Amino acid sequence: MxxxxxxxxxxxxxxxxxxxxxxxxxxxxxxxxxxxxxxxxxxxxxxxxxxxxxxxxxxxxxxxxxxxxxxxxxxxxxxxxxxxxxxxxxxxxxxxxxxxxxxxxxxxxIHGELIADFVIGGMSMLHWDFPRFMREQSRKEWHGRSVAPLAELTLGVVGLGSIGAAIARRGKSAGMTVIGSKRDVTEPIPGVDRVFPPNGLAELLELSDFVVLAVPHVPETERLIGREQLRLMRRTAFLINVARGAVVAESELIEALQAGIIAGALLDVFEREPLSVDSPLWTMPNLIMTPHVAGWSxxxxxxxxxxxxxxxxxxxxxxxxxxxxxxxxxx
Missing domain, CATH: 3.40.50.720 (NAD(P)-binding Rossmann-like Domain)
Structure with missing residues (x-):
């Protein structure tokens, strides 16, 4: 429907x-x-x-x-x-x-293109580690570094509805390999190289350099990403959540970021909003967080x-x- x-x-x-x-x-x-x-x-x-x-x-x-x-x-x-x-x-x-x-x-x-803007911008910031650049700028430090082009990397989009499909198109326009998951896999999605059913999530996580969550919040997606799923991701991979906070087990993501299980994350949504002032997410060096604004045109x-x-x-x-x-x- x-x-x-x-x-x-x-x-x-x-x-x-x-x-x-x-x-x-x-x-x-x-x-x-x-x-x-x-x-x-x-x-x-x-x-x-x-x-x-x-x-x-x-x-x-x-x-x-x-x-x-x-x-x-x-x-x-x-x-x-x-x-x-x-x-x-x-x-x-x-x-x-x-x-x-x-x-x-x-x-x-009404959200898809703006959220796609947000995601592609956030991916570039994570990939280049802009938070580190900004910390170095504040200290007047000059440290160069190199990265691979986005076109050599794989974007995994979990949830290929109108928002996920827009994100996938934007990733493909950057030359990336784009994979995704959705409930109905009978029809191809433009710009998506491979579509997995929901039970193929583990393989998608293993293959992706960026994992973007764009699923609706329903009982089946509650805490969809937790300790087990994060350990399937590459240590160099990044998680981006533009879905709902409840889709991620927040405490387990914090553990993974602190332990270096994944390289970092971009979060626009949280289990409780506004985010509590005592949350460790506020000060994590490998995290970019925004106050649920990705679709707010x-x-x-x-x-x-x-x-x-x-x-x-x-x-x-x-x-x-x-x-x-x-x-x-x-x-």
Whole structure:
């Protein structure tokens, strides 16, 4: 169901004031102004805190939010559609067996190229050891060193959805050998030299100089990379996580970085965010870390609204919605 669309049942539709859209997002005020202009027949409510969410959620037919408020699920008596403002919808996992006919859509497709920029830039920084250059610069030290071209190295992408496929294309454009893994291996992926099924992860890890995690957070990917998997990687290899923090066993990665089991890592996501100030990750010399920004474009809200407004029009006209999530699979 990666590219599936779903028709909203006619029983869920109404084009009068009874159709209520509830916005729970940092850009809710801006979205609200635009929605009222485009859809004057709708009632638009904003939930800026838990109290207002509690008051309004029972009235909502449509919810726009970065995650699903599972604690209020039993109050969502009218809710028919949840538009997530992220690509990952792991917030629904605790209640996905109870969601019945609730439609979930996400904003996949808006992150891929920016995250690919982030990954290729991070790969170059890790490969050249830019953190060391910057430490040497701060000490006014001049130490030259040489590296192999990226084109002689292998990029392994774990998860070849829209984001992973964009990363793979960027790696291929740099001349790299690109391998990857995905659930469905029946169709080739442009720019990927070899595609492994999920049970081929061990071989992918052994072959890769850079391992990029771009999988959704579902039960099957929880702590996908831990001590055993890190030991399969080359000592000269780097791990890059742009998926979710829960995909990596963080304490075991810390051990591997400290022991030199792998050369280093680039982390944009963590088990707990913001990262605790006492985490050893902050000061590790072979780690580059960023505050969950890899997919955060400067026009992110506009991109989200384009998808949401298009879907809202489809919802009202009883047409297929874009980016419908397979709730059973979680993506």
């Amino acid at each position: 990666g590219n599936m669309e779903m028709v909203v049942k006619s029983s869920t539709l109404s084009v009068d004031d009874a159709v209520t859209v509830l916005l729970r997002d940092s850009a809710a005020d801006d979205y609200s102004v635009s929605l009222r202009k485009q859809f004057p027949q709708l009632r638009v409510l904003c939930a800026k805190d838990a109290g207002s969410l509690h008051r309004h959620v029972a009235k909502a037919d449509v919810l726009l939010a970065p995650d699903f408020p599972v604690e209020f699920f039993d109050k969502t008596r009218r809710l028919r559609w949840f538009q997530c403002t992220n690509a990952g919808v792991d917030s629904i996992l605790p209640i996905r067996d109870r969601m019945n006919d609730l439609i979930i859509t996400n904003v996949r497709g 400067n026009d992110y809200n506009a991109r989200v609204f384009d998808i949401f407004s298009d879907n809202l029009r489809r919802f009202l006209e009883n047409k297929p919605l874009r980016n419908v999530v397979d709730v059973k699979r979680g993506y």
